[in-house]
Amino acid sequence: MSMEPRQILAPDGTLRGDSPLEMAEIRRLYRAMVSARVYDHKASAMQRQGRLATYAQFEGQEACQIGSVAPLLAQDWLAGTYRDAAAMWFHGYTWRNLLLGRTGDERGGQAPEGVRVLPPSITVGGHMIHAVGLGWAERLQGSDGVALTLFGDGATSEGDFHEAMNFAAVFATPTIFFCQNNGWAISMPREQQTKSETIAQKAAGYGMVGELVDGNDLLAVYDVTKAAVDRARSGVGPTLIEGLTFRVGPHTTNDDAGRYRTDDSVAAWRERDPIERVRRYLVAQDMWDEQWQTDIEAAEAQAVEDAVAAAEALEPFTAGEMFDAMYSEPTAQIVEQRKEAERG
Amino acid sequence: MAELNIAQALNSALGIALEDAKVVLIGEDVGTTGGVFRVSDGLQQTHGPARVIDTPVAESGIVGAAFGMAVAGMKPIAEIQFMGFSYPAYDQVINHVARIRNRSRNRFTAPLVLRIPYGAGIGAAEHHSESAEAIYVQAPGVKVVVPATPYDAKGMLLAAVDDPDPVIFLEPIRLYRSIRQEVPDEAYRVPLGVAAHRREGTDVSLVGYGSMMRELTAAADELTASGISVDLIDLRSLVPFDAEVVIDSAQRTGRVVIVQEAPRSAGFAAEIAAQIQEKALYSLNAPVERVTGYDIVVPLRRAEKHFVPSVERVVAAARRTLQA
DSSP, X not given: OOOOOBOXXXXXXXXXXXXXXXXXXHHHHHHHHHHHHHHHHHHHHHHHTTSSSSOOOOTTOXXXXXXXXXXXXXXXXXEOBTTOHHHHXXXXXXXXXXXXXHHTOGGGGOOXXXXXXXXXXXXXXXXXXXXXXXXHHHHHTTOOOOEEEEEETGGGGSHHHHHHHHHHHHTTOSEEEEEEEOSEETTEEHHHHOSSSOSTXXXXXXXXXXXXXXXXXXXXXXXXXXXXXXXXHTTSOOEEEEEEOOOOSXXXXXXXXXXXXXXXXXXXXXXXXXXXXXXXXXXXXXXXXXXXXXXXXXXXXXXHHHHHHHHHHSOOOOTTGGGTTSXXXXXXXXXHHHHHHXXX | OEEEOHHHHHHHHHHHHTTXXXXXXEETTSSTTOOXXXXXXXXXXXXXXXXXXXXXXXXXXXXXXXXXXXXXXXXXXXXXXXXXXXXXXXXXXXXXXXXXXXXXXXXXXXXXXXXXXXXXXXXXXXXXXXXXXXXXXXSTTSEEEOOOSHHHHHHHHHHHHHOSSOEEEEEEGGGTTTOOEXXXXXXXXXXXXXXXXXXXXXXXXXXXXXXXXXXXXXXXXXXXXXXXXXXXXXXXEEETTOHHHHHHHHHHHSOEEEEOSSXXXXXXXXXXXXXXXXXXXXXXXXXXXXXXXXXXXOOOTTTHHHHSOOHHHXXXXXXXXXXX
């Protein structure tokens, strides 16, 4: 079953069709991708300094994450993974809470009031079915809200993927399944993960629309996801989108990718960098200059620095505070154990 | 003999086990990269990808496939990367692996080994620090064992491979590289279901297993230094549970502190305390103490030190029994 990935913006920055977005919006999304990369690099550096626990880089996947969230409205839900910080931030999460989570602090899991972003899924695959329930509930409650779930190629091997896809199709829930196929699940390459030629084609077996898209093409990711969001919002049903991208970094900062892949494979993908591609387009349109780039990087670096300072200023939980937020009212056992822990 | 840590001792055991053509090692990232904790480092290079098998990301699939292999006469050693990832496979464990002997009236058995790293203390991400041994104890039909030393790790893993029943083999994450010990190069077995009497004493019994043995040993040192005679027991095996050693100890000291990292309610410590109450109540001079994790989600890095039972908490509990 052969599918050609949808592409609008070629790696050299030239358009292969009409842009689905106005220039101002392209510049806004470009800026968001640059901001996300500033965060990603900063977080990686902080991990090396011992200020963060394990960190999962998303470098190279910015177009998938910014481009897929861009069509969402504030009423729409996002359920992603530990590698989806850019998407979470773009849908309203704060860098401060993302960083706080990575320092190993539960308070990082709290979305700002009104922001419909679930805490990142750390186990693989369990959250895809949540996006079925989230979207379903919107429809049952008379809203036209939709739910987007992000996951990787590895997650499609979990049994939960099957159940989520099947439920979504059977109940025609307003769910968008966006698989960031970044080529690797820790050390397992995509071609050993599934014998299916594409992940997108799996949609056919569920009676669902499947789309294959160049995941490093911001415009194509936006276009395909926007169409899926529109289908979901109008009640047509779910869509599976496979974005072809690449995990430029290791699985996490605990992983040594040199044990299972060559640097050459990474270099080839760096040539297809999603941010550079849009920059080339903007340059050709005379809508980019060095000063603007410097300004947005500096502004975001400051924003991330501020977020780091805010996260690090927060005192760690006391022994007693770790008992908070277990139940609406603490059980007698928790009250007793809390006292015991506070005594030391 | 070589001085090995637990990860290396397990690697040695796996290498020996794989000399038997019926044995396969199956799990996520166990091959090319040698496992997330490098326990199977180099084994795929030696034994090939057909016997050291990297799987798609599918825990239920790993255990279900291992079940099928075991029923059909193979000896699979399956690995789940972290205990918090083992739950998708729990249906396979409790409904299939644990029950096949019983429901086929001994016609079929699934003598697989399921290796699961467990426990907190390394500042890991969510779902990477669980101690859920009690749910496996509640799956009658599987054995549940927990080594705490390099010597036991190797000998118990080889015994688990030989065992005619399925064995859940728990590996304490924070001890993987923290203890070194002389370990024979050759194969040997440490029998499952037999507790280790680490220290003989007369005043108070300290009972624990797995990840907590480091704290228990330090607590025993501290108590000994202040003139208290400690009877120190490393259970090593929860199913079968070596109750005799614990009951005997309780009868001799009359004071028992049981330590587990898992949340308190319905943890394995409760089972031990109940058996002591049933079989040694009249020998007790003080209430049996439990030092455990709390009934909360295991905290992340910044607060996990408050959760894992500390040496201080164990010592304080022992002193309470002595004051009673």
